[in-house]
Amino acid sequence: MSNTARKNLYRRLESHLESNNEDAGPARGTLGTGRIGMIWLAANLVVTTLLTGTLFIPGVSFLTALGMIVLGTVIGAIVLTLIGNIGTRTGLPTMAATRGAFGLRGSLLPVFANVIILMGWSWVQAMLAGITVNYLVESLTGFSSPILFAVLCQTLVVTLAIFGHEGIAKVEPWMAILILTIMAYVFFVAFTTFSPAEYASIPVDESHGLTTITVLDIVIATAISWTVLSADFNRLAKSSKAGILGSGLGYVASTVLAMTLGLTALSFVILSGGEATAFDPTVIVASFGAPLAIVIFLSVMATNTMVVYGMVTSVINARPQLRLKFLPTALILGAVSIIGATWFGLLNQFTDFLVVIGAFFVPVFAIMIADYYLIKRRAYMNDILRTTGGSYWYRGGVNWSAVVSWIVGAVASYLLTYVWVSPVGATIPAFIVTFVLYTLLNLSTRSRFTGHSREHLGETITIDVVENQ
Template identity: 25%
Template sequence: MEKHKDYLKSPDLLPTSIEKRTIGSFGFVIVWIGMAVVLAAFTLGGAGIQQLPLGMVILATAVGSVLLGILMTLTGDIGVEHGLSFPVYMRAPFGTVGTHIPSILRGFVAAGWFGVNSYFGALAMNSILYTLTGFDSWELCFGLFVIAQLINTAIGIKAIERFADLAAPIIILISGWMYITLSDQAVSTGKDIWSWVESPATGTVAFTAFIVVVMGNMGFWSALAADMPTISRFIKAPAHNKNWFKRNKNAILGNIVAYPITQMFMVAIGAVSYIALGNADPIAAIQQSANGLILGVLLMMIILAQWSTNTTANLTPAATIFSNIGGPRMPFWLGVIVAGIVGVVIQPWNLFEFINSTLLYIGAVLSGIVGILIADYYFIRKRRVNVKDLYELDGQYHYKNGVNYAGFIAWLVGAICAIIFMNYSFIVGLFVSGASYFVLAKFWWFKVYKQKEIENPSDDLYLGISVGRSWEIPSQAPPIDVEDTVLEWRQ
């Protein structure tokens, strides 16, 4: 019986208190730089430059990244305001049982990216060893690299932030060197990087190509747009302040400035690499552009870049989700191991060539979750959340057998529409799912399953840091009646 009571109260999923939020504005910028340097992003530039000039590819990336950064900040307020992670809040729009389905999807996407990035890091590690010793086994390097990342991430969020502090300046150096070197190589072959296009598109074809780059960039980070609360709950925010911009100021600089700039730089490097070498593969580009000690240093930076991205953007969210599914018996560190196993089993070495073609599909499916989160949190609950019941099996979020059908219907409708209009997948999925959920939940589902924060929209009862509150929930149910297990807070 005790296990039944505690199922939703895994210690790693409890709300983050104000005192435990350790990441400031500059720290989050550093974290974002570490996350956004993903070698797979180079392929977006390599694909875009085939039909559009470099300036248009960068502009499309900027548009997609800024839009997604705004969405990340919107969903991230769930973590900033209430200290809640993504899988916990998903119990509101999907139910205490239903949350597992979209959460598992997000977890597998994150684990998949972990595997892909680890594969790149392993190739770089193997290249260093081969150059120095003649040893050649990317498989062994892959295994060692995976284990090292799992250990680092299992230590916790502060360890991740400290690692990002080390990786970020190194990442900036390698990115700058690659861009300059590849640009010089392109010029030496008679190609102007700002005007060269492999097969120039015009008219409506050019517009479609532009939109595809925008949607591809949004799809690239769509999983994190939904899962941002898992990270944002560790970001510092002022207590007793209901102004949205002031409360999220430490997140805005990272999401809307640091992330788009870094993403544009990564895409530009991929495009210039394709112009210079006919190949957007970063490892191949580096090997063709450097040798000796410089090559070794650059490859080591590649390893650090993938490590930094994986710990924050992939392993941490995936581990949190798997911990939510497993309950108290699956702590965060065990969730990290599960994420690592999934990332290896999917055989990432066979996935990279399909990344561009799958990003639109990923965006189509995950964008609906972002739309539903925004509709539920802002337009229906108006940021007020009955956090107590998020941790109760028989509370208001149990709905019908633990499932909120309004959420699943809206998600399905949005995903179908997004797939039909694939070139606009993310935007279509976002708005269709969000609008569908708003109508279904407000005028149907919540008429049947009453929500306390909607029926009694009290700031004092249902807001978090805006009224100076850190939500607290016992991680183990006491040996008394469940009615006596109450949610406490500090004012």
């Protein structure tokens, strides 16, 4: 191929990629409750959610863990659906919607945190996929290199994110059906081998340092970690009702199923006389074989592809005036995600990673909910699409009351987790403190937004998504 032909091919490829790139502008969705529900069901049937369930046993009893999984998921889903509804009503993705509260420049703070968190998720999931693939290969051939397989898995993920993210989005519901079928098989094996009473009678080991409240905090933090993408997904909904019901039911169902599967699988290992090693996919794969390994691999390919794609669009849309290109940005972030997949030490700090997510984003979402639903009266103006000036410029592009509230909330989360351990956890108090503080600091500005149009910001822009219902 000549240099000219190669350049033309590159230009056509780049044009195709950019034409499919969802920008930070408003978009009108067309999906109903069922389709939104399937998107959320597929998205969170992922290895990290599954393995989070293994963290709880035998630190607390099986029934306590199960109860906190359900309660924490429902609480987290309330925040997730409220943020998602902002996306449905305005057409904006989550990080673009932060401009309303933080300002056109101040929104770079949550955007930067979002990219860091998503990068961390991509590393963790790539490592877990690599460990799983390595286990199967080693059992068949004797060859072992977890780092090599983690890199290969993440390389495949980056390739899919660049070339096949739309295809992944379309096949995710079908992958969810396959994953649910295999999960049903695992539950069948687990509960026909041992009775529910035997699972409930597993002795609690207090040396793990878990309590009912810490389990609740971890489950809520999982929901918070997904909320960074809630408006991105829910702006595809055709109505608030479809977005709220679809995301709420889909997220609750997938999270409860995935975490309960992890909880049950490790409990099965304990009852079988095995070692209770949490957050290690090989321990439960050894008990349930290749079917569970398939669940882990497929879930990583589907979810991590959308995570990497989300990182790229977040960076591109952080400062639209820079006109960053999709392909170079994807290649740079993809390379970082591949290199980071070799940092296996992160797996040993997964619980701390969830705490960091909570400290970063619980205050952000408390501020966004207070700002949109109370201060701005469920209305954002077209000024939010500007790069400078307008109603969301505040002081030099930053709403300092949001920044102060965020800092106070993040510090409160840290102190209540590590310094003055709260009897009711850190997540809920940090949310309440941030919500109340931001509301009080901005209550005097509420009258400015009376009578503003509540119309969708992108009335002339439509996302055409085919529903297969």
